[in-house]
Amino acid sequence: MTWVYIEDIAGYRDKDIELRGWLYNKRSSGKIRFLQLRDGTGLIQCTAFNPDKDNPLFKKIDSLTQESSLIVFGKVKEDPRAPGGFEIETSDIDIVQIADEYPITPKEHGTQFLMEHRHLWLRSRRQNAVLQIRVDVIRAIRDFFDGRGFRNMDTPFLTPSACEGTSTLFETEYFDQKAFLSQSGQLYNEATAAAFGKVYCFGPAFRAEKSKTRKHLIEFWMVEPEVAFAVLEDIIELGEDLIVFIMDRVLTRRRNELEILERDTAPLERIKKPFPRMTYEEILPKLNEKGSDIKWGGDFGAPEETMFGEIFHHPCCITHFPAEIKAFYMQPDEKRPDTVLGVDFFADEGYGELIGGGQRIHDLKLLEQRLKEHKLPREAYEWYIDLRKYGTFPHSGFGLGVERTLGWICGTKHIRETIPFPRLLYRIYP
RNA sequence: UCCUCGGUAGCUCAAUCGGUAGAGCGGGUGGCUGUUAACCACUAGGUUGUAGGUUCGAGUCCUGCCCGGGGAGCCA
Structure with a gap:
């Protein structure tokens, strides 16, 4: 048979x-x-x-x-x-x-119990639907970049130093030296972009931050494109196209799963280019109107992220942040040197930041100055500085968090359901 | 790291003022020709997270510890 x-x-x-x-x-x-x-x-x-x-x-x-x-x-x-x-x-x-008495019954269970039985919880209908959508989102991301001639260039997980020098890193031993688990492939992407023009890396990122919220994982997956000669505007459009492409794929192929998840698809179906766009300076008064006490130089918190949805009812792009709250490699705006050519994409419905990126510094002198200002050890960045010596080029890129995107698409209350085995602050089992 | 809530049967929870620990699901046994988290009857199942303390008596009150949930900051 x-x-x-x-x-x-x-x-x-x-x-x-x-x-x-x-x-x-x-x-x-x-x-x-x-x-x-x-x-x-x-x-x-x-x-x-x-x-x-x-x-x-x-x-x-x-x-x-x-x-x-x-x-x-x-x-x-x-x-x-x-x-x-x-x-x-x-x-x-x-x-x-004949299976032993199965711990997960058709009735309800608490989070702690389910997380301890994550290896079995995966079999249930809801978890199955979320992870099936994950399969399609990941495939859509690869199809999107491969279809546009991007070269997939894998970047190392074991690195000799911090990529951005800010976040906490997991430290490990590398024979007789120290090594760190990568929190981003971006810096290496800048090197491969000079070799292949447009590239992307797609892999896990590790952040040893003691953050304990429904939007954070210790280990998460991120796709990071980097495009040589692209400026901020180019990369914003790329981000919009990517999100529209992913959404279209899921709505075409995974209706059934969205229905199992009881996801209202109306907010997903109205997503289209161009996304509402505002500079940091433009959005501040709107946030203040909504009750936020954020001032120039302050970073967005969870309440502000929720307000974006109430203002736009659509994912939005915020650009031109104060230089002081962003990473050392961000290209300053010529007209407003106290701001940088960065962009963050925020989902609506309070799902937070999906994309962070922007244009990178390509001027040798300026990069050297920024490394000093951020008190970063020059030796570790010698190769990165080289990229500005040998045919430097304006370039831009971003990182999209796979689990954040999935949480938003699936409407899950907590990001931990969007990856088979989530690594959380107080949970590494199973 | 900080704030906050919790830990009682395999699971989800209840237990009044400090006074005999109980229900649903799951397990077992029996019944039913169309069930949809099926239903009905019977049945077994407990060191109340842990170590102390108060008390004639503690699941309940007090202290320490352990393990979790929710949130904050930071970020994708």
Whole structure:
């Protein structure tokens, strides 16, 4: 018999097939049995009917526990009574294993318990839907950049020093020296951009900050494009195109999952280019009107991030931040040297910063000065400085946080659900 | 790091003023031909996070510790 996956079941109407998976739930009623089987690609109901309630098939079925692994043999039937429109008329089953008493029952559980059983929680419908969307978002990101001629250049995870010198880094041993886990591939991207024109890196980033909020992970995934000769305006458009591309992909292919998550898709469907755009200076009075006491030189906090949604009802771009609150490599604006050509993209509905980026300093003298101002050790940045000596070029890039983007698309309350095994401040198990 | 809330059956929770620890789900047994977190009956299941203290008596009050949840700062 043919082994079929549940997601392909519609092509096997009235055929005898074989499904391999796990028992999600079962119900019985005298002479009829209902099995809900999942195989990782979907969920389907298998029925068995027999007037003799002591028949061998019923004996096998009745011995099954939640999450027991089994192979089901039967005929695919279209039936409007079944969820999904198809069900299996079971002729026989092979039990692979009778599962031990499964800790996650169909009733509700607390966060602590679920997080301790993350390895099993992944099997449940909601978690499955979020992570399926993750698969599509990651593929969309790669398709987007590959389709535009970007070269994927992987950057190292083990680095000799801080990329930005600000955030806390995880320290580790590198034979007889110290090494740090990378918090961004950007600086290396600037070197590969000079070699390949337009590049991106896509990998995990590690931040040893003791932040404990629903928007933070200790280990998260980030895609970082870098484009030689691009200026701020170019990179803003690239960011807009990327978000529109991802959204279009998810809305086309993952309606079903969004429905399982009960995500209101209206705010996602109205997203289009160009995004509302304002400078830091322009947005301040709007934030003050809404009750924020933020002043020039202050950074946005959680309340301000929520206000962006109330002001624009759309993801927005904020540009031209005060130089003092941004990283050392940010290119100053010619007309306002106290501001930099940086851009942050904020999601609406309070999901926070999705993208941070901008134009980099390409002038040798200015970069040297900034390194001094930030008290960064020149030796560690010698190679980075070289890029400004040998055919320097204006260039720009950004980083997009995959889990933040997913949290927003899926409407999850907490970012920890958007990655299979989240690393959180007080949780590294499982 | 700071603020805040919590830890009782495998899970989610209840337990009045300090006075015999209880319910639903899950497990077991039996019943039911269309169930949708099925339903009905019966049943087993407890060192109340931990170490002390107050008291005739502590799940409940006090102190320390451990482990978590929510939030802040910082960031993607």
